[in-house]
Amino acid sequence: MGNKIAKILVVGAGISGIRAALDFADIGYQVCVVEKSPAVGGILLQLDRQFPNNHCGMCRMLPMIDRDVCSQFCLRRGLFHDSISVHTSTEVVSIEGNPGQLKVVLSRQPRGVDSELCNFCGKCEEVCPVSVPDTFNEGLGERKAICLPVPHQTSGPYSIDWASCTKCGECEKACPTGAVKLDNEHETFDMEDVAAVIIATGTKLFNPDSVDLYGCGEFPNVVTSTAFERIISSSGPFKGSLVRPSDGREVKKVAWLQCVGSRNLMIGADYCSSACCMFAIKEALLAREKMSKDAETVIFYMDMRTFGRDFQRYRDRAEKExxxxxxxxxxxxxxxxxxxxxxRLKYVDSSRKTVEEDFDMIVLSTGKEPGRKLPDYASHEGVFVADSAKGLKDISGSVIGAEVAAGRASRMLKNLGIMPADKDKDQKSAGQSKAFEERPRVQVVLCECGVISDAGSLLDGIESELEKFPGRLDIVRVKSLCRKEGWDKVKQIIRDGSANRLVFAACNKNVLGPKIKELEEDTEIFDSIVESADIYSGDERSIDSLIKDLDMAVSRLRSRRALFEHSQPVTGSALVIGGGPAGLSAALALADHKIDVFLVEKSETLGGNLKYIIDKELRQSIEEILNKVEGNPRIKIHKEAELITSSGISGNFTSKIQMKTGEQKTILHGVTILATGGTAAETDSYSMDDHERIVSLFEMEKLVNDASFSGQAVKSIVMIQCAGTREEPRNYCSRVCCIKSLNNALKIKQIHPDAEVYIFYRDIMTYGDSERIYTEARKKGIVFIPFDIDTKPEVLVESGGLLVKGIDPVLGVPVELKPDWLSLAVGVVPNFIKDLVKIFGIETTQDGFIKEADSKWRPVDTGQEGIFVCGLARAPARADEAMKEGEAAAQRALRILSKNEIIPQRLLARVRHSICSMCSLCIEVCPFNARYIDTAEGKIMVDIASCQGCGTCAAICPNSATLIVDFEDDGIMNVIEAAL
Amino acid sequence: MDTITSIKSSEIKQKAPLRPIESLTDMCMACGTCSAGCPLTGIEGFDPRKIVRMVLMGMDKELIESKLPWLCTMCGKCEYACPMGINIVSIIRTARGMVKRENVPGMIHKGVELCLKTGNNIGLPKEDFIFIIEDVGEELAGESGFSDFKIPFDKNGANLLHTLHNKLVNTQNEDLKHWWKIFHIAKEDWTIPSQNWEGVNWGLFSGDDEAMKCFVGRIVENMEKLEIANLMYPE
Amino acid sequence: MTMYAILETNNNPSETIRSVLKNMLSEKLVDVVLVPFKTEYSSLPMPTLIADPEKMLQAQPLAPAAPFNAARQAASVLRYPTGKKVAVVLRTCEIRALIELAKLKQCVLDEAILIGFDCMGRIENDSYLEMAAQEEDITTSFYADSSMQDRITGICKACEYFQPYGADLTICLLGMPVMEKIGLMAGTEAGENIIKSLGLSTVEQPEGREVAANSLLQKRTEARDKLFSETSEKIKDIEKFQKTIANCLNCYNCRNACPVCYCKECVFLTDVFAHEPEVLQRRAAKRGAVKLPADTTMFHMTRLAHMSHACVGCGQCSSVCPSSIPVADIFRTVSAKVQELYNYVPGRDISESIPYLVFEEESSNGK
Amino acid sequence: MSDEFEPKIIALVCNWCTYTAADLAGTSRLAYSANVRIIRLMCTGMIDPKYILKALLDGADGVFIGGCHPGDCHYINGNLKAKKRISGISKIVEQFGFDPERLRLRWIGASEGPEFQRNMNEFFESIKALGSTPVRDRMIL
Known part of the structure; x- marks a missing residue:
């Protein structure tokens, strides 16, 4: 393997695949992404906003450190990264060989349009005689057989939908650049020496056409949730107005039907699709934004599964506000x-009244497609499957699952001795180009377009205007920049000429963009000294207007300056705080990457909540990790120790810990992982403290797993879910209780088959495959009695024992039970870590969980670069989920730890210390805490690892002592001037 | 309805006659699909979910004693859509069967008894039946194009055995002619049994399995006797 | 209850204050005092840092003159904590500017004792010097003869912030027979400690201050509104504004005199506005002609954009303008609307964040 | 035709959302005035008041600022910071006779190409109705 750059294959380019690919690229691997469909982005391409904040923010997934190597764009538009190559319309045929040296056979369906030649002019689409339902818009509206498969994506060119193409040849004739090739023979090709494969093929959604009772296809106003997304999308078929497909009328009343294709044994769907409940709430909220005040939105559900940290409040807001x-x-x-x-819908409401209601539109919340299996090659050694390929996941779940798969693959590679390219990738520092040391000499390259008929006279006009420009401006004409001949000429001009800045006056930058990138490889020209102006696309424009565009491009180039920042060294070790399941798995994942880890645990033992975990399998998996951690020479364990101070920036932290003995120890580390955990919550609801037989579900678990339980006389047990949780002030679902209570109940039934078990619940939160436990519990005769926040059961402690009073909502009759035991699902709370929060300057939620940088896209990053969070410290989680988060956090940390130094990027804030007045407004406004005062030097400094170049600092700095490279005040003002 | 207390202890379960049958009620998650689909929901307190819930809660006695089982039309819409595949219709039928016969509402049980005795639900003697049918047959023969129409009673080896809905014999016998016209034009080889011609099995509705079996058996007997392969059943 | 002491003045209020300040020094209640001070070379009082109690003789704490806004001088003494207590005697506009500078980390007020007084305004330097040539003790006559108070600057006449904000000690003149007695009021615990340590007997705050303040406020507000409407007229369109500032030399005196313009070096002196020849030539080519130095209007408007939220209306910018541009009138007028928008009063409260650091967390549309 | 007033508009847009939307409008061939000059910035939070002043004083008839919807900002809340600053600068310029309508801030998401087009057209029309900038044909010193 030696010098060869290890190559990773990622199958599937949805959010999981993109995350895994970026992860590998971040740590230096070459990544190849193959995607079956013609576009990158998966289902998210069709969605504009996500729950539980109705925001988008997909761009936040882009790399922070290696920013320059990936084009800075919305991920919906494509995936661009120097180390990632993307093959669309491509599928894996087979995988063979050994891990580290896999041979993958791939099959590609031609797009029918050459991406090198296509200039997005759209003439092919105009002439195509075949109209078919627009698949991107879920069949709402039409598109042509040749089209942009995802209208807002420009990473790939036009593409032919072979299924509908008649090969009439009109497009071929119309294409001005000869890009259309009507050849749809699949080609098969091999990829050798693939180090590892990640399967991130995602999950298909249930097709409701088969549900005859819902009239899909028959009623145009019955749509799937994805179709609804397209309807309300501004880029959708109705340009974002909420109207009905049948007659375009404004929608005033819309209903969502949950669990379409899920939780239905009759179609073999004994699972919950996990995301649909939140999805429906989000859609209802987005709909409300677009609807008139008196409009109605109704969600029909069985259990509203709001099992994420912030989801219950989201639901409550939707309902109440x-x-x-x-x-x-x-x-x-x-x-x-x-x-x-x-x-028309008929239903029975909570007061058992029959209601018939008419709606304008009905949305089917379609879940995961049943019965989908992974391909055979998924089980090949060296192939890792991301969670989202196994079942429907929400975004953060997909992201974490992708990190875990990527992490496991890279651990295997490390073990095999396969490395990414090299630790200190020879990064071209575009900022240090020689061009910046010289006065700008701008070369304008005018493309003599072979397609536009009157290009010649247009160029004459432009040229005569350009000649009036003061200063040196070299002008040269080149034939057809979109073709190789033209481009070779450009390279020749660069080599021969004396210009140190380049402006292309040609067409669409989507055509030029990739070629300009190529220039970097072949010449000394970097893309930061190249600009382009589109003089051909769009309607005919005046010379004056075109000149302004060129003037702006020239002005931008003239103000480009060199970068002065230095690289920051990285300390290649990690600090993990908390030795519970999450912390242990994070520590081990890092140690397996040959990284030194300091594991600091407050208590005297490792394992965290392991002591409360009864489940055999889960116990085993945690114990296994615990043993590995304890035996790992790279992990230095400090028990009964607490962190007292920490300072520094990503890549370089200095922390001090204090042992119980009073001894203090200083630790140098590059990243910090917070896995401070959580614990069972306390509650005084339902007379918790008034009777020894009223216990928490955790105590119940212990009880039923105790050998003595079978000897007890147990006739009846009652469980009450959501005791003191899912209402203010602890208004979140703890995620673990329902499953635990059900398991307890099943265990009781196993030991005492004749015992009665009753579970009072608000919403059973058996998300994903754990739905099976719920089904099993019902099968075993456990009785479930739903209640609302207003109709909680009542617990009375009487001389004779316990009395639980409630109401059966179906029959509308009181229920009175005298259980032997009462188990309360009290939920979990995060451990109290106020000191750490202060030390690290991180944010917490109102419930004390540590806030992530972004709950969807960067779930294990904190707002502070270099500090990560996992497990219960972040959000309620089951132990297995917490361990996965630990691995994900380790994988994110690896991004930083895999480098010896952080190389400054061009897009960066800079401080001109000589004129800085140290007012520190920039420090206060920086959203990433990327600025700090170097007290020794008396200067305001920028942490190049955290700074993302947003420029908030520059805008607040009155005298431009802070500036953003490439967006400096003079440059921008010159561009404005040129524009007017 | 009373308070539900400690309902599923094994003692009560033994007493609860609906438990031992192959009911899937435990699987019910009270989702409401059945209630939402049932055309009767809300009428006189009827709601299929309630029935399932009563069984699940061990309230068989209350169910059997109530009139709820008798409100159902047995259309099966509920069961068709139940995501858990609960056999709602058969639960209701079983419940009906457990009702003391004298408490079976309306004329259904009377009909069953008459049928057992006479071979049809209205207790029509054979002679009267033949008279009515032949009368209608003659009427049809009077219409143009049907002059050669004749009622084929008990024809051995016919292709189709034609059982009749007692209503058509009793009051709406004009409707019989529609069938027969089709048979005649299609040149169908058919026959009507002169005995045990009843095509409506009220044993099904009253939950009386024995009677139902008997009625079905009579038809089978007729078919075997006349060596007929196909049956036309008006329900 | 506010702590309040009455001080006899015996027709010389300046002397009364001097002796208080002197006692503060000699009693070691403070280590140094920054106070206007008449040097032997000019009658114009200059802010002076006094450590020796004996030097207090020449202090002019109440002088109706201010050659510049002393907030910057105060800030230079208070740049960072030194462990010494510094008393600063400042006009209201100076204290407000100082508080703004503290928010901008240009000074730390933890060790400062802020002493303010009811400001009756200041007289322009040239007038003051003229008057000083004829009269020995302008300060005493200024307070004795209210007609002299009409000679204060126009901007002072329109200033409604004549009572000190956030001062530890306030020298109370409003509603007092200044030639007989004045008040010393503590606004903070530190101020109270000083009154106590000086052994001054405290009394109920005498009535009359509020009435006097209200009547002055009314007068000032009327003048202010007149100033606003007149100035608005002068700038209400770009044509009028161009005429108003036509004689600007880009000397940046206004910026230098501004107490809240805190930049080490103004952006207009940096390369941001040091245009390349190509830029200027292109500008000329596009517009036919450009006046140099360029960006004069840009300068004034940018300074407004930067500092209007913090303008304390001290008027020094106008005082120093060689071209007699009513810079202060413009700033006061424009700033009033900006400060109203942000509900922000510069110098009102040190714990109040400057407007650009506070923003709504969520808002539905950019409308 | 040539006499008709064609407003000159500067659009300062953030890289992540509004610029992407503008680009989408372009590739989707959603037309708006050719007199709109789009200047890409990383974030609206980067907009220095100087840029707006510069544009107005150099003769822009309108300045459009387009950022991410609140909560979508790639830099968390740069858009909200921008909103605060822009409200101040608007207050200033209006006192010098620039109609505040000449300065418009809107949130346009990355996928909202049609929304971008609509906003451009609306702004163009509203500026057209307002008439030329008071700066036009004047020598601003």
Whole structure:
């Protein structure tokens, strides 16, 4: 393997695949992404905003450190990274060989359009005679057989949908650049020496056409949740207005039907699709934004599964503030309504009344497609499967799953002795180009377009205007920049000429962009000294208008300066705080990458909540990791120790810990992982403290797993879910309780088959495959009695024992039970870590969980670069989930630890110390805490690892003592001047 | 309805006659699909989910004694959509069967008894039946194009055995002619049994398995006797 | 209850204050005092840092003159903590500017004792010097003869912030027979400690101050509104504004005199505005002609953009303008609307963040 | 035709959302005035008041600022910081006779190409109705 750059293959370019690819690219691997469809981005391409904040923020997934190597763009538009190559319309045929040296056979379906030649002019689309339902818009509206498969994506060119193409040849004739090739023979090709493969093929959604009672296909106003996303999307078929597909009328009343294709044994779907509940709430909220005040949104559900940290409050807001109605009833069928195109639903409401209501539109919350299997090669050694390929995951779940798969693969490679390219990648520092040391000499390259008929006279006009420009401006004409001949000429001009800045006056930058990137490899020209102006696309424009564009490009180039920042060294070790499941798995993952880890644990033993975990399998997996951690020479364990101070920036932290003995120890580390955990919550609800037989579900678990339990006389046990949780002030779902209570109940039934078990619940949160436990519990005769926040059961402690009073909502009759035991699902709370929060300057939620940088896209990063969070410290999680988060955090940390130094990027804030007044406004406004005062030097410094070049600092600095490279004040003002 | 207390102890379960049958009620998650689909939901307190819930809660006695089982039309819409595949219709039927026969509402049980005795639910004697049918047959023969129409009673080896809905014999016998016209034009080889011609099995509705079996058996007997392969059943 | 002491003045209020300051020094209640001081070379009082109690003789704490806004001088003494207590005697606008500078980390007020007084305004330097040539003790006559108070600057006449904000000690003149007695009021615990340590007997705050303040406020507000409407007229369109500032030389005196313009070096002196020849030539080519130095209007408007939220209306910018541009009038007028928008009063409260650091967490549209 | 007033508009847009939307509008061939000059910045939070003054004083008839929807900002809240600053600068310029309508801040998400087009057209029309900038044909010193 030696010098060869290890290559990773990622199958699937949805959010998981992109995350895994970026992870590998970040630590220096070459990555190849193959995607079956013609576009990168997966289902997220079709969605504009996400729960639980109705924001987008997909761009936040882009790398922070290696910013320059990936084009800075919305990920919906494509994935651009120097180390990542993307093959769309490509599938894996087979994988063979040994890990580290896999041979992968791939099959590619031609796009029908040459990406090198296509200039996005769209003439092919205009002439194509074949119109088919627009798949991107879920069949709403039409598109041509040749089209941009994802209208907002420009990473690939036009593409032919071979299924509908008639090969009439009109497009071929119309294409001005000869890019269309009507040849759809699949080609098979091999990829050798693939070090590892990540399967991130995602999950397909259930197709509701088969549900005859919902009238899919028959009623145009019954749509899937994905179609609804397209309807409200500004880039969708109705340009973002919420109207019905049948007649374009404004939607005033819309309903969501949950669990379409999920939680249905009749179609073999004994699972919950996990994301649909939140998805529906989000859609309802987005709909409300677009609807009139008196409009109605109703969600029909069985259990509203708001099992994420912030989800319950989101639901409550939807209900109380935004007026989304929630009806607990699964709807039987959709019938036509009073008026044509209306849809009628009949249901039984919570007061057992039968209601018939007409809606304008009905959205089916379709879940995961049942019965989908992974391909055979997924089990090949050296192939790792991301969680999202196994079942539907929300975004953070997909991201974490991808990190875990990537992490496991890179651990295996480390073990095999396979390294990424080299630790200190020979990074071209574009900032240090020689060009910046010289006065700008601008070369304008005018493309003599072979396609536009009157290009010649246009160029004459431009040239005569350009000649009036003061200062040196070399002008040269080149034939057809979009073709190789033209481009070779450009390279020749660069080599021969004396210019140190380049402006291209040509067409679409999507065509030029990739070519300009190539220039970097072939010449001394870097893309930061190249600009382009589009003089050909769009409607005919005046010379004056074109000259302004060119003038702006020239002005931008003239103000480009060299970068003065130095690289920052990285200390290649990690500090992990907390020795519970999350911390242990993070520490081990890093140690397996041959990284030194300091593991600091407050208590006298490692394992955290392991002591409360009864489940055999889970116990075993944690114990296994615990043993490995304890035996690992790279992990230095400090028990009964606490962190007292920490300072520094990403890559270089200095922390002090104090042992119980009073001894203090200083630790140097490059990253910090916070895995401070959580614990069972306390509650005084339901007379918790008034009777010895009222116990928490954790105590119940212990009890039922104790050998003595079988000897007890147990006739009846009652469990009450959400005791003191999912209402203020602890208004979140703890995620673990439902599953634990169900397991306890099943265990009780196993030992005492005749015992009665009753579970009072608000919403059973058996998300994903754990739905099976719920099914199993019902099968075993456990009785479930739902209640609302307003109809909580009552617990009375009487002389004779316990009495639980409630109401059966289906029958509307009181229920009175005298259980032997009462188990309360009290939930979990994060450990109290106020000191750490202060030391690290990180943010917490109102419930004391550590806030991530972004709950969707960067779930284990904190707002502070170099500090990561996992497990219960971040959000309620099951132990297995917490361990995965630990691995994910380790993988994120590896990005930093895998480098010897952090090389400054061009897009960076800089301080001109000589004129800085040290007012520190920049420090206060920096959203990334990337600025600090170097007290020794008396200077304000920029942490180049944290700074992302947003320029908030520059905008608040009154005298431009802070500036952003390439966005300096003079440059921008000159561009403004040129524009006017 | 009373308070539900400690309902599923094994003692009660033994007493609860609906438990031992192959009911899937435990699987119910009270989702409401059945209620939402049932055309009767809300009428006189009917709701299929309630029935399932009563069984699940061990309230069989209350269910059997209530009129709920009798409100159901047995259309099966509920069961068709139940995501857990709960056999709602058969639960209701079983419940009906457990009702003391004298408490079976309306004329259904009377009909069953008459049928057992006479071979049809309205207790029509054979002669009267033949008279009515032949009368209608003659009427049809009077219409143009049907002059050669004749009622084929008990024809051995016919292709189709034609059982009749007692309503058509009793009150709406004009409707019989529609069938027969089709048979005649299609040149169908058919026959009507002169005995045990009842095509409506009220044993099914009253939950009386024995009677139902008997009624079905009579038809089978007729078919075997006349060596007929196909049956036309008006329900 | 505010702590309040009455001080006899015997027709010389300046002397009364001097002796208080002197006692503060000799009693070691403070280590140094920054106070206007008449040097032997000119009658114009200059801010002076006094360590020797004996030097207090020449202090002019109440002089109706200010050659410049002394907030910057105060800030230079208070740049960072030194472990010494510094008393600063400042006009209201100076204290407000000092508080703004503290927010901008240009000074730390932890060790400062801020002493303010009810400001009756200041007289322009040239007038003051003229008057000084004829009269020995302008300060005493200024307070004795209210007609002299009409000679204060126009901007002072329109200043409604004549009572000190956030001062540890306030020298109370409003509503007092200044030639007989004045008040010394503590606004903070530190101020109270000083009154106590000086052994001054405290009394209930005498009535009359509020009435006097209200009547002055009314007068000032009327003048202010007149100033605003007149100035608005002068700048209400770009044509008028160009005429108003046509004679600007880009000397940057206004910026140098501004107490809250805290930049080490103004951006207009940096390369941001040091245009390449190509830029200037291109500008000329596009517009036909450009006046140099360029960016004069840009300068004034940028300074407004930077500092209007913090303008304390001291008027020094106008005082120093060689071209008699009513810079202060413009700043006061424009700033008033900006400060109203942000509900921000510069110098009101040191714990109040400057407007650009506070923003709504969530807002639905950019409208 | 040539006499008709064609407003000159500067659009300062953030890289992540509004610029992407503008680009999308371009590739989707959603037309708006050719007199709109788009200047890409990393974030609206980067907008120095100087840029707005510069544009207005150099003769822009309108200045459009487009950022991410609140919460979508790639830099967390640069857009909200921008909003605060821009409200101040608007207050200033209006006192010098620039109609505050000449300065418009809007949030346009990355996928909202049509939204970008609509905003450009609306702004263009509203500036057209306002008429030329008071700066036009004047020598600003």
């Amino acid at each position: 935004s007026g989304v109605r929630f009806v607990r009833c699964r709807v039987h069928s959709i019938e036509p309504g009073e008026n044509p195109d209306d849809l």
